Amino acid sequence: MGQKLKSTLLNMVLSLTLVCAITSGLLAATYMFTSGPIAEAEALALKEAVKEVSPAFDNDPIADSFKFQTEDGYELLIYPAQKEGKNIGAAVESSSKNGFSGLIRVIVGFDSEGKILNYSVLQHNETPGLGSKMEEWFRTDKNNQNIIGRSLANGNLNVTKDGGDVDAITASTITSRAFLESINRAYSAYIGIDATTSASEQNGEKGDTNE
Amino acid sequence: MNKLKVLTNGIIKENPIFVLLLGMCPTLGTTTSAENGLGMGLATAFVLVCSNAVISLVKGYIPDQVRIPALIIIIASLATVVQLFMNAFLPGLYASLGLFIPLIAVNCIVMARGESFAAKNKLLPSILDGLGTGLGFTLALTSLGIVREFLGTGRTFNFPLYAEDLGSLIFVLAPGAFIALGYMIAIVNRFQKA
Numbered sequence: 001m002g003q004k005l006k007s008t009l010l011n012m013v014l015s016l017t018l019v020c021a022i023t024s025g026l027l028a029a030t031y032m033f034t035s036g037p038i039a040e041a042e043a044l045a046l047k048e049a050v051k052e053v054s055p056a057f058d059n060d061p062i063a064d065s066f067k068f069q070t071e072d073g074y075e076l077l078i079y080p081a082q083k084e085g086k087n088i089g090a091a092v093e094s095s096s097k098n099g100f101s102g103l104i105r106v107i108v109g110f111d112s113e114g115k116i117l118n119y120s121v122l123q124h125n126e127t128p129g130l131g132s133k134m135e136e137w138f139r140t141d142k143n144n145q146n147i148i149g150r151s152l153a154n155g156n157l158n159v160t161k162d163g164g165d166v167d168a169i170t171a172s173t174i175t176s177r178a179f180l181e182s183i184n185r186a187y188s189a190y191i192g193i194d195a196t197t198s199a200s201e202q203n204g205e206k207g208d209t210n211e
Numbered sequence: 212m213n214k215l216k217v218l219t220n221g222i223i224k225e226n227p228i229f230v231l232l233l234g235m236c237p238t239l240g241t242t243t244s245a246e247n248g249l250g251m252g253l254a255t256a257f258v259l260v261c262s263n264a265v266i267s268l269v270k271g272y273i274p275d276q277v278r279i280p281a282l283i284i285i286i287a288s289l290a291t292v293v294q295l296f297m298n299a300f301l302p303g304l305y306a307s308l309g310l311f312i313p314l315i316a317v318n319c320i321v322m323a324r325g326e327s328f329a330a331k332n333k334l335l336p337s338i339l340d341g342l343g344t345g346l347g348f349t350l351a352l353t354s355l356g357i358v359r360e361f362l363g364t365g366r367t368f369n370f371p372l373y374a375e376d377l378g379s380l381i382f383v384l385a386p387g388a389f390i391a392l393g394y395m396i397a398i399v400n401r402f403q404k405a
Contacts, residue, residue: 007276015273019281023288030292037299045302123306128243129363129383 050079053109053118054091057081061091068189076189081109088112093122094186099178101125104134106179108186115151119183131175138179143167147180152187156180217336221343227320228351228392229399234320237311238352239388245368248356249349250304251311254297256345258289258315259324263341265289266329282325287316320348351395358391359383 005011043062050061061079068076077093089111096104102125109117121135138147145167147157157180158164161173168176227233234255241251265285273281294312297305305312315321324344329337360366363383365373381387 004270005272005274007274011274012277016277016281016284019269019273019284023284027288027291030295034295034299038295041299041302127384129380 049107049120049122050091052120053107054079054081055089055109055111055117056083057088058083068192070185070189074185076186078189089117090190092186092190094182094189096178096182096185098174098181099124099126100131100172100174101127104175104178104182106182106186108183110187110190113151114153114187114191115149116147116183118148121179126172126175131169131172133169133172134175134179137169137176138166145169147183152184156184156187214336214339217339218343221324221340221345222347222350224403225344226347226351226399227344228348228355229396230403231320232396233323234318234348237314237318238355239385239392241308241311242352242356242359242388243363243383244360244366245353245356246304247307248352248354250301251308252345252349252352254293254308254312255315255318255321256342256349258286258293258318259321259345259348260338260341261289262286262321262325263329263337264334266325267332267334267337270330278330279326282322283316286321286325290315320344355388355392355395358395359387362391363387 005015047062054061059080059082061081064082065077065079068078070076074095076095079091079093080087081089081091089109091107091109093105093107095106103123104121104126105123106119106121108119111117119139124132124134126132126134137145140146144160144165147166150157156164157166159166159168159173159176159180161168162177164180166176166180221227225231228235228238237251237255242248262282262285266282269281269285290313293315294305297308297312324341328340332340357367359382360368361372363378363380365371365375365378379387382391
């Protein structure tokens, strides 16, 4: 074992520069190697989520997706579902900043009548075991907690504490409120675009590749 | 030094969690379930083995006064490599461990082993030391995760054992982490004394 390098300025600068250069090279290589699979995994997760909540479609909702800006500054993504050229509903990616901790992102599907088909929570930082129950809570048939099949045409969904008719998650009213807020926002975006898309549809049929 | 002793030292006698009480932040944060604890433990063990190996190889070329920054750069790069790989190939686990993976870079166990062992020993013992400490860490995190998941949600590795409503939620939350860890350290101490 040789003697350690002395702590002269030159030695220190050289060794640190070398360490940095080698590690950044390693990181760049890893990044190049993994960026493909990461993008694939994310695209697959999105595709699964859209498929899970949308009505049965034969178009490509992800390719047809577009953004929708709400008045209160949220940006929603809408994945329209079509079958044989007709609009049959959409999956809407919505979010709320009013959760217990951090952003809640959900994707929710509506049929053409505005009924909720299904939802999926994409991202949240709610308390494990309390707020995190929203992933299943609002689609479990128990008392008034299930929101699947409900239509928002008669007004927004609210927790019972706020005068609504949806049972909030036990001990997680803030999360429940934020969750329903994101669902309501998704619906308002959904009906907001409904008028524009059905108008444009009459102008010309979209070329359908299937059948 | 006896090679086997180096390996088992980190698992039992100097277990980073139960004996040295190092790296409490990821320990308490990620052990909400057995699966998360195991994932976090293995990710840290991998970084530990690699960082120990690299440090023992380059120790002769790093001047003393800049050895800490050099260590941090090496460890942080390795943690980022693990993060990228996990994001690419284990997206589910990555989503649940989230922030704690990049934080391996500042995990004091990794720093401590690099500074106190790998910087003074040859390659093979350093790798064994990293492996032993990493396994000890994994063992501690997994067992803590099992206890918390079982008491809190009635499951073990996501396999339901009794009704979830009977579980006491506090064990999934932060206070339960402290309580469970305290009792486990007491038990380990009892057996080590005997």
